[in-house]
Amino acid sequence: MESQPGCSHPTEVRAAKDRAIFDDVRVISNLLNDEVFFVPNCDYFTQIQIDVQPFMRKVVTTWMLEVCEEQMCEDCVFPLAVNLLDRFLCVCRIKRQQLQLLGATCLLVASKLRSTNALPIELLCAYTDYSVTYDNIQSWELLLLSKLQYNLSAVTGFDYIDQVIERCSWGDQSNLLRRHSHTLVSICYTEPSLIQTPPSVIAAACINSAVRGLKLSCQSDAVQDVCRMLNVNVETLEYLVSVVDRLVEKVVPPAPTKGEPSKTVSGYESPKYGQPETPTEVENIYF
Template sequence: MDMDLACNEQMSVSNYAPKDPNIFNDFRVMKHLLNDESLYTPHTNYFQNVQTDIEPFMRKVVATWMLEVCEEQMCEDQVLPLAVNLMDRFLCVCNIKRQQLQLLGATCLLIASKVRSTNVLPVYLLCAYTDYSVSCELLVSWELLVLSKLKWNVASITGFDYIDQIIERCSWGGESNLLRRHAHTLVSICYTEPSLVQTPPSAIAAACICSAVRGLKLTSSSDATRDVCSMVGVESATLEFLVAIVDNAVEKVVPKTPEKTEKTVEEYDSPQYPQPETPTEVENIYF
């Protein structure tokens, strides 16, 4: 019997599945996210209360390295926020040495790519990104250690999870097709900031969306601030404080160049990162 196995499905240029109106029209989704996010937000300042050898700048170095790895490997946007969240939650319950911090970051990237990516980051590749300061056997053993310390609860709620929920529920969400991309980029940058470790993911997402709206010079800036504050239950003063942190973090990644003409919304490019390098200052014993 002859069988026609041709596939006539039209593949979209985007890798994202079509949006389900049943999800974005039902506010119970947002309610559950807001109710459960505290379960996945680091509950303590681990720099002061848990860690004896890890300082905020070390966390910044390793988180930035993780971001650069994800950029170079073109990981899905949700991988980095989850990986950094797993790292922070682990650091809340387990004291480690500074020489083990990059190992922890690589391990969390491995776990996050398994949970939220269609392409798992290979163990040997992550070891290569550490300049082979980490062996494959050690990385695999730490994967089990991290999972056991987190009690296998790795389906975290991150700032990424709120972006679509907020944008799709607001009338100004479709004003620019770059808004979603810009907001995701800002969320990734925020997860490298030590000062935002204990900030709820809903507040991070809210600040990133407002910063994106203003950065793209959309006409709905004031409406966005009001709507976002109402939706995630954050005070306007708190939101403005977080937006300032976001904007400051972006300036460090992409310095302003007054010599160049200002880009229009259509010409906007997301920040680009250099090739990831091993954060040797974290591996060094002496500071």
């Protein structure tokens, strides 16, 4: 990581595109084969958990996303952390008071796996307003690892975005397509109704929602290419795109009316800061 002149935050230095990754059809095939092992295997709200409700998960995952944003974590950290949280809740019953502790622990483990700089435990304690302690997170880290049998490197919706965009002729039509797709994936991972949705389907819907929101000319081609590449049914894709659009309605500020100054944002804002009216008018929003 290195800093730009006049900027206090480090900027990502991305590696060159690896042909062994983006030109080999086995990569997506392996992702599709492996993802089934990491999809939560039950509706834990009805089958496992007694004290944890869907709205509680929404609150905690939104908090987790805000932590990742403030700490400028890599985009891959948050989806993995939520996947760990959901899989843990499928196998271990907890109290509602322990849900934020679990979220902090999942952020710690995910950042160790996917980030260049792991989130410090002290920082995570501070983000909980010190409602959990250093020892709490340490002990729950061991609990998380044991309950998931150390099977942590899950396939998430994030993993498909670059694979699809880099392999499609329309992938370079907008330099915002990748950014918007990643943001939509993060929004989807806060939604309780999508817990058991395969990550490939989430990625397919987010890419197509981003293509439509940016008003790219490749909308029909994008549907066909993504469905073919990720083995997604067109009807399923269209339904999930509508779900993504409704989620975006809740978190993206409304477009300014004529005569008002533009309020372009530089990053995804917390849902508590905006209740917009129009979902896919995102061409002026820089996630």
